[in-house]
Amino acid sequence: MKHILMENNISPDDNKKVINFLKTNPRLTNGKQVEKFEQQWSNWLNVKYSVFVNSGSSANLASLAYLRTIYQDGEIIVPPVTWVSDILSIFYSNFKPVFVDINLHNLAMNDEIIEKAINKKTRAIFLTHMLGLNGLTEKLLKIIKKNKILLIEDVCESHGAMFKNKKLGTYGQISNFSFYYAHHMTTIEGGMVCTNNRTIYEKLRIIRGHGMLRESKDKIFKKKIADKNKKINKEFLFLYPGYNLRSTEINAIYGQNQLKSLSKNNYKRTINFNLFLENLNKEKYFIDFEVKGSSNYAFIVIFNKPFRNMIFRKKFEKTLTKFNIEFRRGLAGGGNQTMQPYMKFIKKKKIIGQLKNTNIVHNYGYYIGNYPSLKKDKIFKICKILNSI
Numbered sequence: 001m002k003h004i005l006m007e008n009n010i011s012p013d014d015n016k017k018v019i020n021f022l023k024t025n026p027r028l029t030n031g032k033q034v035e036k037f038e039q040q041w042s043n044w045l046n047v048k049y050s051v052f053v054n055s056g057s058s059a060n061l062a063s064l065a066y067l068r069t070i071y072q073d074g075e076i077i078v079p080p081v082t083w084v085s086d087i088l089s090i091f092y093s094n095f096k097p098v099f100v101d102i103n104l105h106n107l108a109m110n111d112e113i114i115e116k117a118i119n120k121k122t123r124a125i126f127l128t129h130m131l132g133l134n135g136l137t138e139k140l141l142k143i144i145k146k147n148k149i150l151l152i153e154d155v156c157e158s159h160g161a162m163f164k165n166k167k168l169g170t171y172g173q174i175s176n177f178s179f180y181y182a183h184h185m186t187t188i189e190g191g192m193v194c195t196n197n198r199t200i201y202e203k204l205r206i207i208r209g210h211g212m213l214r215e216s217k218d219k220i221f222k223k224k225i226a227d228k229n230k231k232i233n234k235e236f237l238f239l240y241p242g243y244n245l246r247s248t249e250i251n252a253i254y255g256q257n258q259l260k261s262l263s264k265n266n267y268k269r270t271i272n273f274n275l276f277l278e279n280l281n282k283e284k285y286f287i288d289f290e291v292k293g294s295s296n297y298a299f300i301v302i303f304n305k306p307f308r309n310m311i312f313r314k315k316f317e318k319t320l321t322k323f324n325i326e327f328r329r330g331l332a333g334g335g336n337q338t339m340q341p342y343m344k345f346i347k348k349k350k351i352i353g354q355l356k357n358t359n360i361v362h363n364y365g366y367y368i369g370n371y372p373s374l375k376k377d378k379i380f381k382i383c384k385i386l387n388s389i
């Protein structure tokens, strides 16, 4: 048996679309196809505006760079179980990451600890919806509203997941998606920043394009700024600290075609995930995830308490290796980010309380591939192997 983390999810049809497009000898830099993909994505998610960037990490960077246009400094509440770029985007934008432990049932930050972590300097909660699970609660939305802070949703691992009757990525003022090939859909590399706010949208467009004013679509705003800066050529007016985060027309064509199958593929993956959980040994493995509205792209395996030891861990990894089941320890980001060597470069940081659950997934949490083409039989086989350990 062989079970890899992710199959090649670029289809012959995707490639055909790109080849046909190339035959028209188009200009390939960020242009009409990117705009078309952004519009289609906004319709799919049900937001007003989307900005296509070259990775999910770039989406993270752009969001925090937006925040930097409002605040010079301050604190951002973030989980220690996330992707490295969530934390580095906070660092690069001169904010202080404040780490809050996660829950095991949704792998997102604990509301009560978030509430304790909020103070006058808190600018935003940068929430990660891990591995297709919803990280939002009514309580958290109330806390955010009461404290008048921003919510940025990292939905890079949870395309199509829902909270109540709305997709994740529509609750925050800003939301981030990744189209890295291992995720729910791909543009080879790519990401999206989404918002319902016109001002945020214009700023994100500017930040994506070197911070240049001409990237804005708002003519009145552009004229106002240009008039204020008469000594500067308005074509090269760098308004905010920005980056070059643009993607290309080719990636956008992949995105347009992949998007057509996204919901259908998510549905298949959700069925797979539920089947996987149903067949896991409940004594050995934690299965009490809040799966309502979830949109999973990787099976989650966390050892239950009596099995959280090195002997079982070694056996587990040896068995999976023997049966050619590819796995990653520490869920999708390596587990506890605060233990990583790069942290020594981040002098301004705060950890609230103990990171108990974070350390559980760091040491005893795994993910295994879940893709739409996966057959029932294979899921049964994987579970049988895991249960035999």
Ligand SMILES: Cc1ncc(COP(=O)(O)O)c(C=O)c1O
Residues within 6 Å of the ligand: 055, 056, 057, 058, 060, 082, 083, 085, 086, 128, 154, 156, 157, 178, 179, 180, 190, 191, 332, 333
């Ligand atoms: C939660 C989360 N945020 C951000 C990213 C970054 O996305 P990308 O790999 O497209 O840069 C990832 C990565 O895969 C992720 O899992």
